[in-house]
Amino acid sequence: MPHLKHLSANARSSGEKDIHSAVALCRLRGARMTSLRIAVLKALWGAGRPLGAYEMRDLVSEASGREIAAPSIYRTLDFLCEQGVAARIESRNAYVACRRPEHDHACVFLVCETCGGAKEIENPNVERLINEDAKRLGFAVRHRVVELSGYCAPCQETL
Amino acid sequence: MPHLKHLSANARSSGEKDIHSAVALCRLRGARMTSLRIAVLKALWGAGRPLGAYEMRDLVSEASGREIAAPSIYRTLDFLCEQGVAARIESRNAYVACRRPEHDHACVFLVCETCGGAKEIENPNVERLINEDAKRLGFAVRHRVVELSGYCAPCQETL
DNA sequence: CATTAAATGCAACAATATATCATTTAAGAG
DNA sequence: CTCTTAAATGATATATTGTTGCATTTAATG
Numbered sequence: 200m201p202h203l204k205h206l207s208a209n210a211r212s213s214g215e216k217d218i219h220s221a222v223a224l225c226r227l228r229g230a231r232m233t234s235l236r237i238a239v240l241k242a243l244w245g246a247g248r249p250l251g252a253y254e255m256r257d258l259v260s261e262a263s264g265r266e267i268a269a270p271s272i273y274r275t276l277d278f279l280c281e282q283g284v285a286a287r288i289e290s291r292n293a294y295v296a297c298r299r300p301e302h303d304h305a306c307v308f309l310v311c312e313t314c315g316g317a318k319e320i321e322n323p324n325v326e327r328l329i330n331e332d333a334k335r336l337g338f339a340v341r342h343r344v345v346e347l348s349g350y351c352a353p354c355q356e357t358l
Numbered sequence: 359m360p361h362l363k364h365l366s367a368n369a370r371s372s373g374e375k376d377i378h379s380a381v382a383l384c385r386l387r388g389a390r391m392t393s394l395r396i397a398v399l400k401a402l403w404g405a406g407r408p409l410g411a412y413e414m415r416d417l418v419s420e421a422s423g424r425e426i427a428a429p430s431i432y433r434t435l436d437f438l439c440e441q442g443v444a445a446r447i448e449s450r451n452a453y454v455a456c457r458r459p460e461h462d463h464a465c466v467f468l469v470c471e472t473c474g475g476a477k478e479i480e481n482p483n484v485e486r487l488i489n490e491d492a493k494r495l496g497f498a499v500r501h502r503v504v505e506l507s508g509y510c511a512p513c514q515e516t517l
Numbered sequence: 518c519a520t521t522a523a524a525t526g527c528a529a530c531a532a533t534a535t536a537t538c539a540t541t542t543a544a545g546a547g
Numbered sequence: 548c549t550c551t552t553a554a555a556t557g558a559t560a561t562a563t564t565g566t567t568g569c570a571t572t573t574a575a576t577g
Contacts, residue, residue, distance in 0.1 A: 231523070231524075231573095231574075231575085233523095233524065233525085233573080233574090235524085235525075236524095251563085251564080252564070252565075253563075253564075266526095267525090267526090268525090268526065268527060268528085269564085269565075269566090270525085270526085270527085270565085270566070270567085271524090271525055271526070271527095273564095273565065273566080274524080274525080275524095275525095278524095289448040289449045289503065289505070290448045290501075290503050292533095292563085292564065292565090307488065307491060309491075309492060309495065309497045311497075312500065318495065318497070320491055320495070322487060322488075322491055324487050325484055325487050325488060325491075328481060328483050328484050328487065329466065329481075329484060329504070329506065332466060332468075332479055332481055332484075333468060333506055333508070336468065336477065336479070336510075336511065337510070337511030337514070338468045338470075338477075338506065338508055338509070338510055338511065339508045339509040339514055340506050340507075340508040341471065341507055341508040341509070342449075342506070342507045342508070343505075343506055344448065344449050344503060344504070344505040344506075344507075345488070345503070345504050346448070346502075346503040347488065347492055347497065347499050347501070347502055347503070348499075348500055348501045348503075349492070349497055349498045349499040349500040349501065350497070350498040350500070351495075351496070351497055352495065352496030352497065355496070355498055390542095390543075390544085390554070390555075392542085392543090392554095392555065392556085394555085394556075395555095410532085410533080411532095411533070411534080412532075412533075425557095426556090426557090427556090427557065427558060427559085428533085428534075428535090429534085429535070429536085429556085429557085429558085429559095430555090430556055430557070430558095432533095432534065432535075433555080433556080434555095434556095437555095451532085451533065451534090451564095
């Protein structure tokens with residue numbers, strides 16, 4: 200495996216297999232996996248970090264050899280988020296491939312302000328506590344956003 | 359107290375006193391509380407719900423009788439957030455007055471998709487769990503975003 | 518192959534946010 | 548009180564992010 204030194208740990212560990220299983224999951228649900236959707240998903244996995252919509256547009260446009268317009272990218276990203284194979288980082292206006300494609304999952308994202316990387320973790324206890332708060336207030340939760348920004352371990356060492 | 363039926367519960371309960379204590383807190387820290395900063399803070403308290411920056415610009419412009427430009431509004435909102443007397447709702451691109459002005463607080467916001475209202479609660483356990491996760495990963499947290507969107511109790515009854 | 522709903526292309530535009538530099542304001546020193 | 552100086556604001560332009568509306572293409576199904 201040569202020429203991998205510029206790829207992040209996330210990108211290195213994300214093989215074709217992960218994308219294929221994400222694609223398969225969407226297909227199982229009856230969703231159409233078009234070439235654009237697959238291209239966007241590949242770009243997300245390949246980046247291994249949150250990508251802005253316009254950054255994504257440039258990547259996919261270059262990879263496909265033609266100009267993809269912003270609305271197509273936004274629609275595609277919306278679709279991937281609905282399917283749970285991607286997630287939007289609200290505090291960054293950016294999108295990442297999601298490791299937990301089950302629907303309505305509650306992830307915690309840790310976003311590094313230095314390298315721009317995002318780590319996704321699960322914490323059922325956080326989800327439970329939050330849901331308890333909501334229930335106590337009679338609030339019907341449709342979507343959860345739990346994001347931490349700061350400095351990841353590698354970036355702290357570099358300083 | 360006449361003519362209050364169009365104000366939200368939040369707005370009703372937010373008197374001058376709250377604003378004054380927020381202003382006093384900022385002053386104690388050595389911050390300059392200018393007329394623009396106070397006007398923006400008043401608008402935030404008065405609204406009792408998250409306001410977008412441009413919505414804020416229109417409100418403050420009308421109240422002051424002259425056009426305030428977007429950059430001034432953004433700078434002012436940034437300042438109020440740094441002081442902890444306001445908070446940004448990332449998933450809404452909006453700002454609310456903050457009931458817990460202590461710095462580096464971890465609030466949970468419950469934002470209603472129907473009425474646009476936002477309720478702010480504290481949950482030290484959520485904060486603790488999140489911090490434990492971060493610590494385990496060697497991640498240095500600088501900022502936390504915990505936001506729920508869904509339907510508040512009153513809006514559920516209306517349906 | 519025809520039908521049809523979903524997906525995409527495309528152009529314009531709306532909403533959100535920032536950069537830059539000139540000007541004003543206000544706190545503290547003398 | 549006036550001067551000095553740093554902070555805050557004004558003003559203009561521009562960058563970035565996201566959406567609307569409608570025409571066209573694509574792909575699943577009969």
